[in-house]
Each structure stands twice: as C-alpha cells, then as structure tokens.
Amino acid sequence: MSVAQIANELLPAAGLSEHSDLFSKHKISGNVLVGLTDEDIRELLPLLGDRVALRNLVEPLRAARRVVRSNKEILRWTEPWTLCIGVNNCCTCSSTPQFRLTSTYLEVKRMRNCHSTRNTVDLQAIEDLREESTWCVCVKCLPFNICGCGLHTVHIETNDPSEGTILFYVKEQESKELFSTIRNAIEQHTNEVKTVKL
Incomplete structure (x- = not known):
C-alpha cells in the first residue's frame, strides 16, 4: 500500500x-x-x-x-549424482532427493522408483546447521563422479521427530552459497517470529 x-x-x-x-x-x-x-x-x-x-x-x-x-520460494535444488548416493547395490532403487526452501520452511521430497515421500520442516525446528567436505560418498559409484571434484555434506539437525537429521550432498562450488542461503533464511525467520511474539 x-x-x-x-x-x-x-x-x-x-x-x-x-x-x-x-x-x-x-x-x-x-x-x-x-x-x-x-x-x-x-x-x-x-x-x-x-x-x-x-x-x-x-x-x-x-x-x-x-x-x-x-509460500515465497527462496531456492530449489536437487542432490547431485543421486542415482548412487546411499544405495547398497548402486542404483537398485534410486533416490532423488529434491529440496525447496521458502522463508518459513524447508521441504524435503525423496522420490524413488518404488515410492516417494515429502516432509516439510519449519525453519524454527532447525537446531543446528553444519557442512563438511566429502570426497567419496559411495566407493562402488566412484566412476559416476567423473569430474573428480569433491562433494560437501550439509547436516541439518531438527527437533522435528518425523525428519530428525537431514543430510544432503552438494557440489563443492555450490556449497558455500547454498549453506549461506539456508542459514540466512533460518535467521530471518527466527527474527520475524521474535518480532511477532513481541
């Protein structure tokens, strides 16, 4: 107005x-x-x-x-090399995790050949956010990591019983920006909630 x-x-x-x-x-x-x-x-x-x-x-x-x-979307991304990550026999029932970050929640959608799940985690439920270098996620799938660049693992600890810890992998060159975007969204949401409670 x-x-x-x-x-x-x-x-x-x-x-x-x-x-x-x-x-x-x-x-x-x-x-x-x-x-x-x-x-x-x-x-x-x-x-x-x-x-x-x-x-x-x-x-x-x-x-x-x-x-x-x-409902305003900040960022949407899909985990790279998802045909192999975390699967025992490499690609039997592949997982393709997709993520959507809005200003109030993180949506985690796991799509598999046999089924899919979707969960929404309020940004207030996030207790810790950290990132670490990961060079080899799955030894059997090493050939799929053709470029040889590393992956970073992002850990999101939540107090949401249905989600617990969210782990996902991002390409090394994208990790800093993605991590920073998620952290900023959490801080902004936390500040807005504090303002509303005043």
Missing part, C-alpha cells in the same frame, strides 16, 4: 484519520506500517487508545504478509 492509501483510506477506516498527516509526513507506506515496533507506535501516537487501534489494524496485515512470505 502506498503512503497515500494508508493516510487517506486505511487510517480513516480505523478511526485514526486525525493522524493521516503525521503518517504522510513520516512516509509510512504499507511495508513500513507492518514493520512498526511497539516503540515506534508509542513514539508516533501519544494516546493509548490510538496505539491499540493501530495495533489492531496492523496485526491482520502482518498475518497476511506472513502467509504470503511463507
């Missing part, structure tokens, strides 16, 4: 039209409005009743923004 829409439509509808000029002066748009903290609101509006009315106006907007953000 624009500054004009906030000042001329939203505030009057909430009975706060006397503050329209103040909101225009401070250039409070929709994005700024949903990001206002309690301290910001106290500074803007001296009367308790007006502050409560503004909080009641802002909370549904924040909830709507959270819903939109929760």
Whole structure:
C-alpha cells in the first residue's frame, strides 16, 4: 500500500484519520506500517487508545504478509549424482532427493522408483546447521563422479521427530552459497517470529 492509501483510506477506516498527516509526513507506506515496533507506535501516537487501534489494524496485515512470505520460494535444488548416493547395490532403487526452501520452511521430497515421500520442516525446528567436505560418498559409484571434484555434506539437525537429521550432498562450488542461503533464511525467520511474539 502506498503512503497515500494508508493516510487517506486505511487510517480513516480505523478511526485514526486525525493522524493521516503525521503518517504522510513520516512516509509510512504499507511495508513500513507492518514493520512498526511497539516503540515506534508509542513514539508516533501519544494516546493509548490510538496505539491499540493501530495495533489492531496492523496485526491482520502482518498475518497476511506472513502467509504470503511463507509460500515465497527462496531456492530449489536437487542432490547431485543421486542415482548412487546411499544405495547398497548402486542404483537398485534410486533416490532423488529434491529440496525447496521458502522463508518459513524447508521441504524435503525423496522420490524413488518404488515410492516417494515429502516432509516439510519449519525453519524454527532447525537446531543446528553444519557442512563438511566429502570426497567419496559411495566407493562402488566412484566412476559416476567423473569430474573428480569433491562433494560437501550439509547436516541439518531438527527437533522435528518425523525428519530428525537431514543430510544432503552438494557440489563443492555450490556449497558455500547454498549453506549461506539456508542459514540466512533460518535467521530471518527466527527474527520475524521474535518480532511477532513481541
């Protein structure tokens, strides 16, 4: 929402039209409005009743923004060389793990020849994230790693009983960016949840 829409439509509808000029002066748009903290609101509006009315106006907007953000995809990837990784007889019932990271959850989809599973892990459930170098995942499958470059294993420890520890492999050259993207999404989600609880 624009500054004009906030000042001329939203505030009057909430009975706060006397503050329209103040909101225009401070250039409070929709994005700024949903990001206002309690301290910001106290500074803007001296009367308790007006502050409560503004909080009641802002909370549904924040909830709507959270819903939109929760479905916003940040990254999607598939594990490399998945025909062989983790399979005893190399490719008997191959696993093709696919991952989808949004701003609130990590979706893990394991597709096999015989069946597939899908699990969604809330980013709040992630307790630890680490990465380590892995040069040979499966000795029987070494020929499939034709380029000879290493793999990195990413470990995601969760408190989600249905998922536990999530392990996946990424190419060495992609690992830093992927690891950083996941870590940043977790931190941003954690900060948003803290803000909502305030």
